[in-house]
Amino acid sequence: MIILSTAFSGSYLITAAVAHFVTGIQQVHPLWFKQISTTASDKLGYVALALWLILGLIGARFQYVTGAKREKAAPSQQKAA
Numbered sequence: 001m002i003i004l005s006t007a008f009s010g011s012y013l014i015t016a017a018v019a020h021f022v023t024g025i026q027q028v029h030p031l032w033f034k035q036i037s038t039t040a041s042d043k044l045g046y047v048a049l050a051l052w053l054i055l056g057l058i059g060a061r062f063q064y065v066t067g068a069k070r071e072k073a074a075p076s077q078q079k080a081a
Helices: 003-021 039-078
Strands: none
Touching: 003 039
16 A cells, blocks of 8 residues: 555656646646646646556556565575575
């Protein structure tokens, strides 16, 4: 659960920062949906949602893979000692 929370909260912060700088520093867009709109500038919410999901899944997978490698390496290091 910690892996998922850190992966998706980190990806949210990255997505929020990218959206903030892409749209202009004076203009702040929330990353949640207030209403469905059809203008091109309002599609940033959908792009931000997709970016958040992709980065979150990549981050979770990376943490699961590196965690499994550490668990496999730990018993072999204990046998050598």
